[in-house]
Amino acid sequence: MTASETLSVAIVGGSGYAGGEFLRLALNHPNLDVTQVTSERSAGTPVSLIHPNLRGRTTLKFRKAAELDEADVIVLALPHNSAAKRIAEFEAKGRILIDLSADFRLKDPEVYRRVYGEDHPAPEKLGEWVYGNPELHRDELVGATRIACAGCFATSVILALYPLLKLGVLLPKDVIATGLVGSSAAGASASDSSHHPERAGSLRVYKPVGHRHTAEAVQELPGNFPIHLTAISTPRVRGILTTIQAWVPDGWSDRDVWTAYREVYGTEPFIRIVKVARGLHRYPDPMLLDGTNYCDIGFEMDQDTGRVVLMSAIDNLVKGTAGHAIQSLNIAQGWPETTGLEFAGLHPV
Amino acid sequence: MTASETLSVAIVGGSGYAGGEFLRLALNHPNLDVTQVTSERSAGTPVSLIHPNLRGRTTLKFRKAAELDEADVIVLALPHNSAAKRIAEFEAKGRILIDLSADFRLKDPEVYRRVYGEDHPAPEKLGEWVYGNPELHRDELVGATRIACAGCFATSVILALYPLLKLGVLLPKDVIATGLVGSSAAGASASDSSHHPERAGSLRVYKPVGHRHTAEAVQELPGNFPIHLTAISTPRVRGILTTIQAWVPDGWSDRDVWTAYREVYGTEPFIRIVKVARGLHRYPDPMLLDGTNYCDIGFEMDQDTGRVVLMSAIDNLVKGTAGHAIQSLNIAQGWPETTGLEFAGLHPV
Amino acid sequence: MTASETLSVAIVGGSGYAGGEFLRLALNHPNLDVTQVTSERSAGTPVSLIHPNLRGRTTLKFRKAAELDEADVIVLALPHNSAAKRIAEFEAKGRILIDLSADFRLKDPEVYRRVYGEDHPAPEKLGEWVYGNPELHRDELVGATRIACAGCFATSVILALYPLLKLGVLLPKDVIATGLVGSSAAGASASDSSHHPERAGSLRVYKPVGHRHTAEAVQELPGNFPIHLTAISTPRVRGILTTIQAWVPDGWSDRDVWTAYREVYGTEPFIRIVKVARGLHRYPDPMLLDGTNYCDIGFEMDQDTGRVVLMSAIDNLVKGTAGHAIQSLNIAQGWPETTGLEFAGLHPV
Amino acid sequence: MTASETLSVAIVGGSGYAGGEFLRLALNHPNLDVTQVTSERSAGTPVSLIHPNLRGRTTLKFRKAAELDEADVIVLALPHNSAAKRIAEFEAKGRILIDLSADFRLKDPEVYRRVYGEDHPAPEKLGEWVYGNPELHRDELVGATRIACAGCFATSVILALYPLLKLGVLLPKDVIATGLVGSSAAGASASDSSHHPERAGSLRVYKPVGHRHTAEAVQELPGNFPIHLTAISTPRVRGILTTIQAWVPDGWSDRDVWTAYREVYGTEPFIRIVKVARGLHRYPDPMLLDGTNYCDIGFEMDQDTGRVVLMSAIDNLVKGTAGHAIQSLNIAQGWPETTGLEFAGLHPV
Known part of the structure; x- marks a missing residue:
């Protein structure tokens, strides 16, 4: 793994705000190459129709999740309790999985059941995931291939x-x-x-x-x-x-x-x-x-x-979701931690 | 007709904003007594659940339009092209009809067809309605029993x-x-x-x-x-x-x-x-x-x-809809024109 | 005192938001007749220039506080620590004083000093004022002539x-x-x-x-x-x-x-x-x-x-200031408690 | 002039929104090095106190305009009619001048007088400036050293x-x-x-x-x-x-x-x-x-x-002011036109 490598990225459930924000940041990240974005509802339409800030920035179109090809990184931006149910499918498609939902954040399946009101679909996987909070888990994130992005x-x-x-x-x-x-x-x-x-x-x-x-x-x-x-x-x-x-x-x-x-x-x-x-x-x-x-x-x-x-x-949507995820991925891959996250913010706004 | 009389009012389609605003104004009008408000979706629930500003102001519940009883004034707050299709039904229930939709505003059915894309359901009635704009039609409004509230x-x-x-x-x-x-x-x-x-x-x-x-x-x-x-x-x-x-x-x-x-x-x-x-x-x-x-x-x-x-x-919602309608009704009934419309507005807000 | 009497009202410091809100409510109150509004900065100009919601509702002009005439009720809408310093002046001009500032709310001058950082200008007066919160002090408000309006x-x-x-x-x-x-x-x-x-x-x-x-x-x-x-x-x-x-x-x-x-x-x-x-x-x-x-x-x-x-x-500005004050005054005068405070609020807005 | 050169930048009047926006963009521009920002009112304080989005991004402090040192580029972010009066002073300090005000936009001093109500302070200079609108004046901007940024x-x-x-x-x-x-x-x-x-x-x-x-x-x-x-x-x-x-x-x-x-x-x-x-x-x-x-x-x-x-x-503040100016400067210097202006915008926001 070197600082100049580029990973291909697929965003699953990319018509929502979390997926859209990951896409925005990834398009501007020198080591990421977004090759696929899925949306069941918008399959076939340009992503810039749903994410109009990306007009002129990408020619990607949404595809259905069933058409997902392999990618180095698969970003799961699905509703809660969706990714975990299909996790084997995604494991088969990508080496690195980043989940933006709550599915893999809680370590204890019993706590998950109490909080989310149903049994965890894949409790045996919970131990594989690192809670994606660099300030608390920087060391564990190094080399991680399962990142459960922290809640906002x-x-x-x-x-x-x-x-x-x-x-x-x-x-x-x-x-x-x-x-x-x-x-x-x-x-x-x-x-x-x-x-x-x-x-x-x-x-x-x-x-x-x-x-x-x-x-x-x-x-x-x-x-x-x-x-x-x-x-x-x-x-x-x-x-x-x-x-x-x-x-x-x-x-x-x-x-x-x-x-x-x-x-x-x-x-x-x-x-x-x-x-x-x-x-x-x-x-x-x-x-x-x-x-x-x-x-x-x-x-x-x-x-x-x-x-x-x-x-x-x-x-x-950034430090609370997609930016936090990219910061975690930067650490996991050994890239400079601020890569792709340089925007200073506006004032006034 | 005297200034101290009270008319009963039924609002048909009262869960929307136009109907809700008419209700708010009518509850504060000394000559109006709202006795019925219909809503297909919310039948059975208190109107204050949908119009929370009216908490403590009314105990009315929504009923279905099929349960409409007679009333002196029937206010039609339905989607465009709904009231006209059922106008005979409403004529049978009330002496005075006020339509807040666009159904009876245009005098020429051909213009209606061009603008709204379909034939007018009751073109023979169009001549009965006064366009509810007191500044232009004050004289015609005196004694009127069909008021087509002007568009906002x-x-x-x-x-x-x-x-x-x-x-x-x-x-x-x-x-x-x-x-x-x-x-x-x-x-x-x-x-x-x-x-x-x-x-x-x-x-x-x-x-x-x-x-x-x-x-x-x-x-x-x-x-x-x-x-x-x-x-x-x-x-x-x-x-x-x-x-x-x-x-x-x-x-x-x-x-x-x-x-x-x-x-x-x-x-x-x-x-x-x-x-x-x-x-x-x-x-x-x-x-x-x-x-x-x-x-x-x-x-x-x-x-x-x-x-x-x-x-x-x-x-x-007021001069653009419900207030304009009440001003027109005040004129029609010979009540002081500003009755129920005294609110001065807020500053700052 | 009878329910049909009318009291004259002078608002001192009436170009601010608290004074303007009292004015708006008082203009709509059947027992109140606002005869004077003072503002040092805007003396000579119509009040509706500063409170544009009152256009067409009043022809009052601001005058300077030095020109204050007698009134039944004097409403003090001055910055904190201003009314107390000049309280004798206002006592000479009106039988009923309502203070919208913090000057007469705290009973203990020592607490006042600690909170506001200076000695109270008229500590001997503090006992005369009723804290203007009807829900806690309704009985004390009956007949009260000194009302210290509660903070928002x-x-x-x-x-x-x-x-x-x-x-x-x-x-x-x-x-x-x-x-x-x-x-x-x-x-x-x-x-x-x-x-x-x-x-x-x-x-x-x-x-x-x-x-x-x-x-x-x-x-x-x-x-x-x-x-x-x-x-x-x-x-x-x-x-x-x-x-x-x-x-x-x-x-x-x-x-x-x-x-x-x-x-x-x-x-x-x-x-x-x-x-x-x-x-x-x-x-x-x-x-x-x-x-x-x-x-x-x-x-x-x-x-x-x-x-x-x-x-x-x-x-x-209402239950937090001017409305609370009017509710208190209604109680003090034996008027129906909701007089002038009937507005139900808007939805949506 | 080469694409990899770096120009030093001084922003005169940098506590306003136009100057702050130029600063934000310039800090992110690989060929610009902001070395001075002036503000009469805030001299001595960190620029991030006034532009809080730049916390952690710069340690610059405001200085007075009188302390202006030489720089390659001097950006004038002063109120209208200020820069023109002192233009000789700025010409002496920098090779490239960019004016964000209206002072050098109009070619005809008579039009200037009619629009701005006073004589232009330096009409003989007007011909030196290029109107900073790349879409209309791209060719003239190449090599330009006087750029009058277009109005928003x-x-x-x-x-x-x-x-x-x-x-x-x-x-x-x-x-x-x-x-x-x-x-x-x-x-x-x-x-x-x-x-x-x-x-x-x-x-x-x-x-x-x-x-x-x-x-x-x-x-x-x-x-x-x-x-x-x-x-x-x-x-x-x-x-x-x-x-x-x-x-x-x-x-x-x-x-x-x-x-x-x-x-x-x-x-x-x-x-x-x-x-x-x-x-x-x-x-x-x-x-x-x-x-x-x-x-x-x-x-x-x-x-x-x-x-x-x-x-x-x-x-x-961007295409209407500071971004337009940087795009113009990029063209003037032969840098890629989008340098420093890559931000795609947010959605939703």
């Missing part, structure tokens, strides 16, 4: 909390996360709840308790903490902003939190600590991250009470 | 152009109208084009040529002018802003335009001439009209060229 | 938590509130942070800790609970959605929460419990409340952990 | 009309352009009209007649046509959508228009003809162009009347 909300919670939990400094009290998300997180299919007049001005609590990504956060984070997530949809299209309330030792100041995050994330290419004393943009804001692979993390201590308010912002 | 885009075009055409001062050149509209104009049914991620940030030309409401404007306006309408959807939910380019005699100034609009609209309760020399809100803006029955009209002369830019703003 | 965020927190704290059922654990708010809450003055390109797409944590309204909530709510509020600005203009995480006894279900809210709020005219099993609008959403005086309250139990997620939604 | 609205009008005027097929009737624009076009300074509560929901006609960019369009387009532009601000932050009504010979169909645009723009790297028979995205939409250098152009014939509706969409 899970990523926003995990990356915000990880340093304090890794260092073992959080007090054992309930951790409260409140996540604000754009409409793209619900996918590309129109529904009553995505109807513009009902959604454009809405601040809608859509999952006050029991969000499925909580299980990923509990699995990935040290300490088996009670983490509670309330999810609210906002008028944005992309982006997640999560605020988290947690409790640190008496006497902790902002400086202590800084030190912890610097220690754990000091060299991370896609983590930025955003806590600025002046100006408009003092904390993370997903507005600034559309199209980028950054996870911006901020915090503020309430010294009177020992409470720290953590904040994380991501683009749910 | 048609209203924005007609009310902006009427004074200059009535006074016969427009030069015989093509009139160009560009209409910007919110997503509620496309109705309450979710579709790919109303999917929030595809629509929230969009400025989408959806009808560059051939908009159906053009035929209404041509029918209603004097002079048989060539009027061209380009319709563009915007990120707003409610509201239409239409700009119109027309040509006036050499030497005309803003003052001449003022005089014309004052002369024709001087005492209209729902027309405001908006042309202010300073401040933020110098011309009509639909932002200020959500929920109101106003049509704000502004203009600006380009004296060098004899071009006048007319601007009109309405709430497409 | 405080209202959203207080009304959501009050039943559980009044009934004494909350477990003694930290209460976490996360409030999402529109841009109108920051007032009518342009600033870098309100610049549209910087704000339109932003999800901005602007007060992660130390929000001033927390002190109001702690003062008003029984039990001296530790309440923590994180405030986030959203792309909306009006509205607050607050989610609150609190802890109830083992075994509590949704039914127990229902019972508590029904018991405490059963007859409240402006509280709606919103928890619907189906449809799009299952929980409170400020989208539905623009212009209304409702506080919608919802909840969801996480029975596994004993956590209840409370949600409240208000229009920050 | 002008670009949207010029590129939409150019093929029909170059081919001489437009009928001699008034051309009506209606331009919808986002708030970033008004710059980075907060004002009453950019205050979020006043702007977020607004459709505001801000220039019904007399838009200054009209003069650029008339200068650049063949035929000296009467072109009229009405400009409307929308809730978007970036982007311009312009619809244009023009008149073609009897019998013209969509196919004839296609042929004309293909003939003139066949090989243009940043022009895409967007006219799709199906799907959501049938015409140009600025939503799809944020951050890109594309100008998407569409059209629709009204064969009954000989009217063609042209549509163009751009990102006002």
Whole structure:
């Protein structure tokens, strides 16, 4: 494997937003050559009809999944519980599998059953997959050929909390996360709840308790903490902003939190600590991250009470899905980690 | 008929936005008593489940149209070409019929066929209906029992152009109208084009040529002018802003335009001439009209060229549909014309 | 005092959003006659130039505060710490004073000093004012002539938590509130942070800790609970959605929460419990409340952990400010409590 | 001059949106090395404080213009009428000057005086500058050292009309352009009209007649046509959508228009003809162009009347300003024309 090699890529279920975002990024990646994109509904039509930002960038047409040819990398962008049921079929077609759904994220099939309400279709495979979060699993990702891309909300919670939990400094009290998300997180299919007049001005609590990504956060984070997530949809299209309330030792100041995050994330290419004393943009804001692979993390201590308010912002389709996957693949293949993920984001926008 | 009488009202097709808006206004109207609302899809459920702004305001439940009882007023809020096919059924149930669709707006069945692509189901009835635009047809509306509510885009075009055409001062050149509209104009049914991620940030030309409401404007306006309408959807939910380019005699100034609009609209309760020399809100803006029955009209002369830019703003669901209908009914019944339409609008919003 | 009397009203500081909203509501109130509106910056200009929704509704012009004449009711819509400094001046001009700022909300001058960073200008007056929250202080409001209108965020927190704290059922654990708010809450003055390109797409944590309204909530709510509020600005203009995480006894279900809210709020005219099993609008959403005086309250139990997620939604300028004030005044004067506050809200919008 | 050379760049007035966008693009351009950015107001602070998308991308700090050192390229991102007054100063500091303002766009000082209301400060220099529109002036741009970047609205009008005027097929009737624009076009300074509560929901006609960019369009387009532009601000932050009504010979169909645009723009790297028979995205939409250098152009014939509706969409800060400038510089330097302008745009967003 060399830095200049090129892998062929097939995207299965490429008419959705996750698949489309992987395609956008892969078309701009010097080591990836997308040769196939499948869509049952749109087979035969140009991909740029569904992903109009790619007009003039690709002449690919959708094909049916049944026509899938071999490829070096197969990216599975299917609804939850679809990829796992057909995993043997995909194993036969590609050496490297990347799953953007939730199918291979949870290690424990019992947890999967409880969270997703049905038995896992291929529990014996779960051990083969690496959870696609480079900040936690960089070493395991090296050489990996099965990458289960982390969930978007899970990523926003995990990356915000990880340093304090890794260092073992959080007090054992309930951790409260409140996540604000754009409409793209619900996918590309129109529904009553995505109807513009009902959604454009809405601040809608859509999952006050029991969000499925909580299980990923509990699995990935040290300490088996009670983490509670309330999810609210906002008028944005992309982006997640999560605020988290947690409790640190008496006497902790902002400086202590800084030190912890610097220690754990000091060299991370896609983590930025955003806590600025002046100006408009003092904390993370997903507005600034559309199209980028950054996870911006901020915090503020309430010294009177020992409470720290953590904040994380991501683009749910990039660091929350397709970008995270490409970053993981870059590591797996030994390519520079930021390859294809250089976009800085826009301001204003 | 006395000002203190109360009429019973049945709304047929009341789960859509036009029917819901009529219901909201009628519940607040001292002479109207809504006793029935039909919806095939939602029969049996409380209307406040579909129109959540009416929580605590009504205990009505949807029923099927087949269960329609008699009522003094029957409001038809059905898809185009539905009411006309069943008009005998509704005539048997109510003395006064108000149609919010396009079925009875056009006087000439041949024009109807050309515009809507099929024969009119009840051409012999067309002569019975009054076009529900009080500014043009106030006298005809007195005592009317068949009111064909004007189209929303048609209203924005007609009310902006009427004074200059009535006074016969427009030069015989093509009139160009560009209409910007919110997503509620496309109705309450979710579709790919109303999917929030595809629509929230969009400025989408959806009808560059051939908009159906053009035929209404041509029918209603004097002079048989060539009027061209380009319709563009915007990120707003409610509201239409239409700009119109027309040509006036050499030497005309803003003052001449003022005089014309004052002369024709001087005492209209729902027309405001908006042309202010300073401040933020110098011309009509639909932002200020959500929920109101106003049509704000502004203009600006380009004296060098004899071009006048007319601007009109309405709430497409109120002055564009349900409010216009209630204003027409108020006139028909001899009630004060502004009854039930007093809401001033919000600022900011 | 009789239900048919009319009081003259002067609004001091009427060019801002709070004063403008009071004006809008008062113009529609049968017992109120607004005779004066002051603004230092806009003196001499028509109020409808600044509040364009009132075009055609009033011919009032702004005057300077120095020109204030006597009135039955003086509404103080000034920046914080302004009204208290000049309170003797206003006491001399009107029998009834309503303050929309924070100046007379906190009972304890020491708490005021800690929260607002300066000594209260008139601490001896604090005892004369009633905290303008009808749901908690209805009896005290009867006949009141000094009404300190509750803060908007405080209202959203207080009304959501009050039943559980009044009934004494909350477990003694930290209460976490996360409030999402529109841009109108920051007032009518342009600033870098309100610049549209910087704000339109932003999800901005602007007060992660130390929000001033927390002190109001702690003062008003029984039990001296530790309440923590994180405030986030959203792309909306009006509205607050607050989610609150609190802890109830083992075994509590949704039914127990229902019972508590029904018991405490059963007859409240402006509280709606919103928890619907189906449809799009299952929980409170400020989208539905623009212009209304409702506080919608919802909840969801996480029975596994004993956590209840409370949600409240208000229009920050109505139930959060001017409507709350008018409701309080209605009670004080013995008028029907809903007078002038009948607007149901729009859908869609 | 070789393709691998690197030029040093100084951006004068780099705290605004145009300068910030040039900086973003230049940081990603292999042949450009930004060494200086000036801002009087923000001198001494990191550029990423004002342009937060560049966090982690540059360590540059703003300096005062008085501290400007020599550079190969000096980019002038100053308010109109500022650069021209000080042009000698900038000529002394850099070999290549790019002006993003309107100062050097108009060739005729008399037109400048009429449009901008004052005498041009350096009329003798006007002849040295090339109008920075590659589609019209590619040959003149080769080797150019004075590039006057085209205006954003002008670009949207010029590129939409150019093929029909170059081919001489437009009928001699008034051309009506209606331009919808986002708030970033008004710059980075907060004002009453950019205050979020006043702007977020607004459709505001801000220039019904007399838009200054009209003069650029008339200068650049063949035929000296009467072109009229009405400009409307929308809730978007970036982007311009312009619809244009023009008149073609009897019998013209969509196919004839296609042929004309293909003939003139066949090989243009940043022009895409967007006219799709199906799907959501049938015409140009600025939503799809944020951050890109594309100008998407569409059209629709009204064969009954000989009217063609042209549509163009751009990102006002990229193809409308900074990207257009870099494309021009690429041509001037003999670099591949798309260098640094590869971003495809996002969908959804």
